[in-house]
Amino acid sequence: MENTELHPNEGKKLEIDTSDGRYARYPVKTHVVMKGDNLNEIMDKYVKPFIQPGDMIFISEKIVAISQGRAFDIDDIKPSKLALFLCKFVYKSPYGIGLGSPWTMQLALDDVGAPKIMFAALCSAVTKPFGVRGVFYKVVGDRARAIDGPCDYTLPPYNHYAKMAPKDPDGEAAKLEKHTGCKVVVMDSNDIGREILGVSDKSISIDLCKEIFADNPLGQASQQTPIAIVRKIN
Numbered sequence: 299m300e301n302t303e304l305h306p307n308e309g310k311k312l313e314i315d316t317s318d319g320r321y322a323r324y325p326v327k328t329h330v331v332m333k334g335d336n337l338n339e340i341m342d343k344y345v346k347p348f349i350q351p352g353d354m355i356f357i358s359e360k361i362v363a364i365s366q367g368r369a370f371d372i373d374d375i376k377p378s379k380l381a382l383f384l385c386k387f388v389y390k391s392p393y394g395i396g397l398g399s400p401w402t403m404q405l406a407l408d409d410v411g412a413p414k415i416m417f418a419a420l421c422s423a424v425t426k427p428f429g430v431r432g433v434f435y436k437v438v439g440d441r442a443r444a445i446d447g448p449c450d451y452t453l454p455p456y457n458h459y460a461k462m463a464p465k466d467p468d469g470e471a472a473k474l475e476k477h478t479g480c481k482v483v484v485m486d487s488n489d490i491g492r493e494i495l496g497v498s499d500k501s502i503s504i505d506l507c508k509e510i511f512a513d514n515p516l517g518q519a520s521q522q523t524p525i526a527i528v529r530k531i532n
Contacts, residue, residue, distance in 0.1 A: 355483070492514070
C-alpha cells in the first residue's frame, strides 16, 4: 500500500512510535454502516484491497454494534423514572455523552441490569466528594462504558441515535480474522481514552493496541473512517 492511496485524517498522524516499534495506521473510509450490513462484505470492498501479510485490522465497536442492530433512534427509547434519575449523576464528557442521558442510561439498565448500575451510582456518590472521578464507569465495566448517545458531531442518522456495545466482540473479531487473514481488534476509541472490547486472538497485547491508538487516528466526527489497517514499519 502506497501512502498516496490511504491518507491520515486531517490533524492526525499516519505513524506512531510505541514500546514495540513504529506503526502506521491507515484510516479506511466506508459508507455509513447500517443495521444488517455484512461486515465481511465491508472488509471485501474497503479493506482487503490494501492489506498485506502481518497487518492488523482495528475496527470501531460502533459499526459492529450498528450492524448487529444495537443502535436505536432515541424516539423509540422510553426512559424509565430510574433512568431519568440516574443519568443526572453521570459526568458528561465533551467527547461523548456516555450514560449521561436518559436514553443511554435506559440502554445500560436494559443491557447490564439495574442492580449493577445502581451499585455503580452509589460508589460514585461516595467517592465523588473526595475528588475521585471515573468510579461509576470502572464499576459498570466496558460493556456499559461503550454505550453512547447522540452528539452534534456524529454523522446522520446517528446524531439522533443511542447505541449499546456490540454483542460478543471477541467472536465478531474472530470471524473477521478468519475472513481476512489478519488479526482483528474491536475498539472503543475517542480523544480522551481507548478501550479494547474484543480481539480475535488472545495473544494480542491490549496495552500495545492502546499505544497504537494513543492519539485516536480515526477521529470522532465526519471522517467516516471506522476501520484502520495497522502495520508495523520498523
